[in-house]
Amino acid sequence: MENLRIEGSPKTPSVTFSIDGRMEIKGRSIPENSIEFYKPLIDWVESYGQVAKPSTEIDVQLEYFNTSSSKCILDFFKKLETIHSAGKTNVNINWYYEQDDEDMLEAGEDYDAIINIPFKMVELDEN
Amino acid sequence: MNVSDLKISEDLVLVSFLEHKDALLKTDRILFSFCGENTMVKADEVAQEIETFLLNQGVSKKIVRAFFSILIEGIQNVRLHGEPVTKYERNAFVIVGQKGDYFLTTANMVKIDQVEKITAKIKLLNQFNYNEVKEHYMNILTEGSMSKKGGAGLGLITLYSKSKNKLEFEFKPVDHEYSLFVLKTTLNTMSYEKNDLRRDA
Numbered sequence: 001m002e003n004l005r006i007e008g009s010p011k012t013p014s015v016t017f018s019i020d021g022r023m024e025i026k027g028r029s030i031p032e033n034s035i036e037f038y039k040p041l042i043d044w045v046e047s048y049g050q051v052a053k054p055s056t057e058i059d060v061q062l063e064y065f066n067t068s069s070s071k072c073i074l075d076f077f078k079k080l081e082t083i084h085s086a087g088k089t090n091v092n093i094n095w096y097y098e099q100d101d102e103d104m105l106e107a108g109e110d111y112d113a114i115i116n117i118p119f120k121m122v123e124l125d126e127n
Numbered sequence: 128m129n130v131s132d133l134k135i136s137e138d139l140v141l142v143s144f145l146e147h148k149d150a151l152l153k154t155d156r157i158l159f160s161f162c163g164e165n166t167m168v169k170a171d172e173v174a175q176e177i178e179t180f181l182l183n184q185g186v187s188k189k190i191v192r193a194f195f196s197i198l199i200e201g202i203q204n205v206r207l208h209g210e211p212v213t214k215y216e217r218n219a220f221v222i223v224g225q226k227g228d229y230f231l232t233t234a235n236m237v238k239i240d241q242v243e244k245i246t247a248k249i250k251l252l253n254q255f256n257y258n259e260v261k262e263h264y265m266n267i268l269t270e271g272s273m274s275k276k277g278g279a280g281l282g283l284i285t286l287y288s289k290s291k292n293k294l295e296f297e298f299k300p301v302d303h304e305y306s307l308f309v310l311k312t313t314l315n316t317m318s319y320e321k322n323d324l325r326r327d328a
Contacts, residue, residue, distance in 0.1 A: 010171060010175060011171050030170070030171055030174075030199050032170070032203050032207065035273065064192070064195060064196065064199070066196070066199050066200060066203065067200060067280075067281035067282055067284075067285050068203070068273075070268060071268065071271070071281075072273075074268060074269070098188075100188065100189060101189075103192070103193070103196075103289075110265065113265075114265075114269055
């Protein structure tokens with residue numbers, strides 16, 4: 001299996017998933033139909049589950065995401081939860097939010113409440 | 128051409144669009160307006176242009192962020208849920224402006240049998256306090272399924288919770304099949320300035 005790398009665009013975040021157990025999603029996620037964008041990410045995690053390192057760290061640094069993405073992000077986390085619960089790897093999610101962006105912090109807390117994976121909320125300094 | 132002349136032309140979408148624009152005073156600002164086919168307006172482009180403009184004007188990032196989300200959800204709703212009726216020259220409009228607070232007015236055609244459902248949905252939302260809207264959001268996020276077009280059923284909830292205001296709406300009958308759904312979302316700027324992120328009402 002190979003690493004997954006997707007360049008960011010004005011509508012979609014950049015994605016860097018590495019089989020060494022580091023994953024990053026960064027940018028804006030506002031496509032009208034998010035399924036198309038998130039399906040390869042979810043499929044990648046499924047395959048990764050077979051070859052996963054003992055520990056997996058995911059950085060999620062989103063500036064905006066629309067409601068279409070919110071559902072897909074949940075499905076992505078659910079897939080991670082599956083491999084985490086099956087004992088294939090120990091997953092940790094770092095959820096980044098800009099200082100002052102309480103809505104983004106709250107969105108992270110919402111996912112934390114739904115998903116059974118440790119979440120760490122990380123505040124970024126505003127430029 | 129003025130609004131009364133147009134009424135005879137029976138172009139309901141254009142008449143309604145101009146009525147909304149005419150209702151603005153000289154001191155109010157229009158940041159963007161569009162009247163045409165619902166599939167032609169691009170949410171991300173409009174939102175990003177207005178975001179840059181507002182940041183350059185020195186508007187606080189908190190307000191710009193909230194308004195950006197309103198623009199994305201509101202305009203994507205027009206594209207996703209508006210009926211792409213082609214028998215009329217125009218089937219949708221969008222007005223973004225500032226009348227004291229920033230607002231987004233959208234209009235799109237819906238099938239008449241949807242009117243009751245949408246009305247009930249908005250009336251329910253408009254009664255919710257912070258905790259209730261949060262619970263409603265979480266229920267739909269976890270239980271709801273996605274439509275083929277990519278809708279998550281969370282657009283109106285987001286417009287309501289980000290604007291921290293009641294949603295204003297009306298339906299204007301177009302013909303025996305369609306009705307024009309006009310929705311106005313006004314951002315309660317004050318509540319963001321006051322740092323009041325929990326709705327108490």
